[in-house]
Amino acid sequence: MIEVRNIEKSYNGTVVVNIPELTIATGEAVGVVGNNGAGKTTLFRMVLDLIRPSKGEVYSKGTNVAKSEEWKDYTGSHLDEGFLIDYLTAEEYFKFIGDLHGLSDGDITERLLPFMDFFNDEILNQRKYIRDFSKGNQKKIGVAAAALSDPELLILDEPFANLDPSSQIRLKNLLRSLREQKRITLLISSHDLSHVIEVCERIVVMEKGQLVQDMQTNENTLSELETYFTV
Numbered sequence: 674m675i676e677v678r679n680i681e682k683s684y685n686g687t688v689v690v691n692i693p694e695l696t697i698a699t700g701e702a703v704g705v706v707g708n709n710g711a712g713k714t715t716l717f718r719m720v721l722d723l724i725r726p727s728k729g730e731v732y733s734k735g736t737n738v739a740k741s742e743e744w745k746d747y748t749g750s751h752l753d754e755g756f757l758i759d760y761l762t763a764e765e766y767f768k769f770i771g772d773l774h775g776l777s778d779g780d781i782t783e784r785l786l787p788f789m790d791f792f793n794d795e796i797l798n799q800r801k802y803i804r805d806f807s808k809g810n811q812k813k814i815g816v817a818a819a820a821l822s823d824p825e826l827l828i829l830d831e832p833f834a835n836l837d838p839s840s841q842i843r844l845k846n847l848l849r850s851l852r853e854q855k856r857i858t859l860l861i862s863s864h865d866l867s868h869v870i871e872v873c874e875r876i877v878v879m880e881k882g883q884l885v886q887d888m889q890t891n892e893n894t895l896s897e898l899e900t901y902f903t904v
């Protein structure tokens with residue numbers, strides 16, 4: 674589904690991401706972990722063609738993301754609140770995203786149903802603009818909007834950040850059911866090692882812009898990662 678080939682991103686002469694090769698298969702769920710500044714968000718931004726690599730290319734289903742718009746039809750993403758439109762209500766934003774994908778009001782309502790527990794009665798019918806929601810609730814709006822189009826590929830940057838413990842568990846279950854029921858391809862970053870392991874079958878570790886580990890998750894992965902990050 675995704676192929677990263679020899680990408681490098683530099684800012685002011687400093688290389689912040691350097692990945693010779695990363696392939697993510699269709700239906701695979703990959704978690705990217707790494708300390709602050711490791712390059713996770715920069716990698717995601719290049720995969721989504723929000724920034725261009727200084728060298729190399731990213732391919733989605735064999736097409737260079739910088740040279741085609743096709744991948745946008747089957748890709749849902751939420752990286753940060755910059756993806757949201759501050760002056761809309763949550764409903765207006767879902768409608769805006771739904772319209773982009775040709776969804777009717779009924780489709781939108783139906784597709785949001787699995788998110789109702791996750792929303793915890795704090796997202797819909799609030800009569801307030803997105804800018805006035807808490808950071809955690811803004812995250813919920815962004816994640817639900819990213820999933821609204823029923824994407825084949827879902828890319829989420831730190832989806833568990835700012836969420837209360839109940840919401841983190843609900844999100845974990847939502848992502849797992851998206852994987853099981855729809856065979857969605859998932860690329861997420863997280864600082865929460867236990868959640869990301871429960872959602873993803875494969876974990877890649879980034880350090881100083883490089884992929885330093887690539888592992889299939891098993892019962893030892895959490896302790897291996899905890900050891901890795903204990904310095």
Ligand SMILES: Nc1ncnc2c1ncn2[C@@H]1O[C@H](COP(=O)(O)OP(=O)(O)OP(=O)(O)O)[C@@H](O)[C@H]1O
Binds near residue numbers: 711712
């Ligand atoms: N526009 C930019 N200009 C200069 N440096 C940048 C820019 N964007 C990112 N960087 C640098 O690239 C490096 C990687 O940042 P990035 O945000 O990708 O890391 P991250 O792994 O997502 O970190 P975090 O876990 O803190 O979110 C950092 O050193 C950051 O300062």
